[in-house]
Amino acid sequence: xxxxxxxxxxxxxxxxxxxxxxxxxxxxxxxxxxxxxxxxxxxxxxxxxxxxxxxxxxxxxxxxxxxxxxxxxxxxxxxxxxxxxxxxxxxxxxxxxxxxxxxxxxxxxxxxxxxxxxxxxxxxxxxxxxxxxxxxxxxxxxxxxxxxxxxxxxxxxxxxxxxxxxxxxxxxxxxxxxxxxxxxxxxxxxxxxxxx
Amino acid sequence: xxxxxxxxxxxxxxxxxxxxxxxxxxxxxxxxxxxxxxxxxxxxxxxxxxxxxxxxxxxxxxxxxxxxxxxxxxxxxxxxxxxxxxxxxxxxxxxxxxxxxxxxxxxxxxxxxxxxxxxxxxxxxxxxxxxxxxxxxxxxxxxxxxxxxxxxxxxxxxxxxxxxxxxxxxxxxxxxxxxxxxxxxxxxxxxxxxxxxxxxxxxxxxxxxxxxxxxxx
Numbered sequence: 001x002x003x004x005x006x007x008x009x010x011x012x013x014x015x016x017x018x019x020x021x022x023x024x025x026x027x028x029x030x031x032x033x034x035x036x037x038x039x040x041x042x043x044x045x046x047x048x049x050x051x052x053x054x055x056x057x058x059x060x061x062x063x064x065x066x067x068x069x070x071x072x073x074x075x076x077x078x079x080x081x082x083x084x085x086x087x088x089x090x091x092x093x094x095x096x097x098x099x100x101x102x103x104x105x106x107x108x109x110x111x112x113x114x115x116x117x118x119x120x121x122x123x124x125x126x127x128x129x130x131x132x133x134x135x136x137x138x139x140x141x142x143x144x145x146x147x148x149x150x151x152x153x154x155x156x157x158x159x160x161x162x163x164x165x166x167x168x169x170x171x172x173x174x175x176x177x178x179x180x181x182x183x184x185x186x187x188x189x190x191x192x193x194x195x196x
Numbered sequence: 197x198x199x200x201x202x203x204x205x206x207x208x209x210x211x212x213x214x215x216x217x218x219x220x221x222x223x224x225x226x227x228x229x230x231x232x233x234x235x236x237x238x239x240x241x242x243x244x245x246x247x248x249x250x251x252x253x254x255x256x257x258x259x260x261x262x263x264x265x266x267x268x269x270x271x272x273x274x275x276x277x278x279x280x281x282x283x284x285x286x287x288x289x290x291x292x293x294x295x296x297x298x299x300x301x302x303x304x305x306x307x308x309x310x311x312x313x314x315x316x317x318x319x320x321x322x323x324x325x326x327x328x329x330x331x332x333x334x335x336x337x338x339x340x341x342x343x344x345x346x347x348x349x350x351x352x353x354x355x356x357x358x359x360x361x362x363x364x365x366x367x368x369x370x371x372x373x374x375x376x377x378x379x380x381x382x383x384x385x386x387x388x389x390x391x392x393x394x395x396x397x398x399x400x401x402x403x404x405x406x407x408x409x410x411x412x413x
Binding site: 122 | 207208210239241245246249252254255257259262263265269271274277281284
């Protein structure tokens, strides 16, 4: 039997130039613009995969970059810049989810509004697919799934971003994958029963 | 049993945390176990579907607008202010260090003062005890202990303090002397310095020994 294909794809995110980071630390907004332009797409992808809403994801990205700007001088270079950014985004998204949950409870849930209908459709389709697979997962399992399987983070990066131990991340990922696999199987069985 | 062990490997196979020998064992098992083969296939489906999902990146409706929006809300940072902030941070660290050093010094000093107090307390109570009877002497010692305990000094330290003071004269000698001497002698003893006290006690001991010895006559 052929060996199973490697699931993990090496992260191909280009790290910002250390000189650009240093200039940003010193307060150079132009240098920070370079970082924003370089990483906003990845930041948005992560925020969207967690929040499943274009508008919320854009807000989260904006908030995250403001936090990055304010905390730049505390960046320790111990981890990749993108990993540090991911940690900030995940925290911002979790805050947003908490806020959304409160708004839903009090009946102030926002309606998604988008300027570009075509792009919104693509995102909506993607959100629907992710939701279908991961809707029943607890938050930590869902984050482990999004970070490792959708954002291609390594195990050690996920450990730092989620502030969990290696064993906890592995365990959450294991149960997430198992649940998703069972969801897929049920979906497949339902489809074949419909065909019969 | 093997199926249960290998299930974890099937699900987390991409994390590459299995030895080559275990991997061989796994593929041997897979060739013979239908259930595991099915699970393996399901995992391949999972990989395919999540792979497709990964390829579809969500798109930002207007990336330039998002960049503009981000940059429009970030507060301006003056390099001079940043340098100043850095200096302030260093000053804070230095201030903390100085405060820590002072606190340490103060703590050491207070320990020293405590020790001095203990020594004084022991000396005072010992002097007092000389002028009293033996039972009072023990009460005084007990009082010293209580006083010392109030100062949170360990018994070892207390004993050491006593030993330091009593290195010249033994307690038994002291007790015998204080039992016998009259009030005038007590006053004489108290006003004498330590060398003279020692002499007084030794004289007394000499005399009492002589009186106990049988006369040659």
